[in-house]
Amino acid sequence: TRRITVRDITAAKERGEKWPMLTAYDAMTASVFDEAGIPVMLVGDSAGNCHLGYETTVPVTMDEMTMLSAAVVRGTSRALIVGDLPFGSYQEGPVQALRSATRLVKEAGVGAVKLEGGERSHRQIELLVESGIPVMAHIGLTPQSVNAMGYRVQGRGEEAAHQLLRDAKAVQDAGAFAVVLELVPAELAAEVTRTLHIPTVGIGAGAETDAQVLVWTDMLGLTGGRMPKFVKQYADLRRVMGDAAKAFAEDVVGGTFPLEEHSVH
Ligand code: KIV
Numbered sequence: 445t446r447r448i449t450v451r452d453i454t455a456a457k458e459r460g461e462k463w464p465m466l467t468a469y470d471a472m473t474a475s476v477f478d479e480a481g482i483p484v485m486l487v488g489d490s491a492g493n494c495h496l497g498y499e500t501t502v503p504v505t506m507d508e509m510t511m512l513s514a515a516v517v518r519g520t521s522r523a524l525i526v527g528d529l530p531f532g533s534y535q536e537g538p539v540q541a542l543r544s545a546t547r548l549v550k551e552a553g554v555g556a557v558k559l560e561g562g563e564r565s566h567r568q569i570e571l572l573v574e575s576g577i578p579v580m581a582h583i584g585l586t587p588q589s590v591n592a593m594g595y596r597v598q599g600r601g602e603e604a605a606h607q608l609l610r611d612a613k614a615v616q617d618a619g620a621f622a623v624v625l626e627l628v629p630a631e632l633a634a635e636v637t638r639t640l641h642i643p644t645v646g647i648g649a650g651a652e653t654d655a656q657v658l659v660w661t662d663m664l665g666l667t668g669g670r671m672p673k674f675v676k677q678y679a680d681l682r683r684v685m686g687d688a689a690k691a692f693a694e695d696v697v698g699g700t701f702p703l704e705e706h707s708v709h
């Protein structure tokens with residue numbers, strides 16, 4: 445079996461098929477999702493909050509993204525792996541973006557990269573695509589700009605809606621193969637999805653986008669704390685893992701682990 449490519453993703457929109465994307469930050473988790481048939485995995489810089497213990501995605505480095513992306517590529521054989529470009533690795537301009545993206549492609553083996561920003565990132569997207577690196581864009585709420593915009597719904601009001609549509613067209617014109625719409629009113633995300641010929645990947649963007657993405661630790665109930673409204677929790681891994689850790693601790697303290705069957709002589 446060969447890996448899914450960006451051309452398969454383009455063809456899915458032409459056929460009107462919806463598809464799921466999950467984040468992954470390590471080989472083992474990625475292998476579970478690969479075996480489950482998740483076609484696209486994002487090594488998101490959400491690893492900052494969800495894997496590395498930072499408060500935001502802002503401190504995540506290229507070294508970290510390269511290491512995590514390489515692990516996810518090694519853990520999978522079928523999914524298209526998209527590596528996120530972290531804050532500061534592409535804002536200086538197209539040449540810096542190409543240097544960073546090339547690292548994720550050559551050292552980690554990703555099949556595509558993602559970066560944040562619409563009109564403001566179109567030159568970066570153009571050079572990457574010209575150079576043979578598929579790009580997933582990301583507009584609406586862009587968490588790397590948290591210090592400037594906070595974590596608020598984007599595209600509310602007429603002017604903001606027009607800007608979002610301009611951003612969507614800008615990334616499509618620059619050659620992006622797909623675009624993430626984060627925390628955007630459902631009606632506006634539906635309009636963007638109808639307007640573009642490239643697939644939209646929604647998170648908190650309603651039901652009409654071509655694809656849906658969730659952060660895996662949120663989706664499986666591992667993150668803990670209050671979840672945003674748009675998250676659906678499909679499992680309660682935090683409880684499962686906590687209960688298992690407590691049971692192990694009790695066994696050790698109480699002398700009921702290991703038993704004879706766990707021992708060698
Ligand atoms: O880093 C990430 O997980 C993301 C998705 C939420 C789209 O950018």
Ligand code: NA
Nearest residue numbers: 488489490528
């Ligand atoms: Na991200």
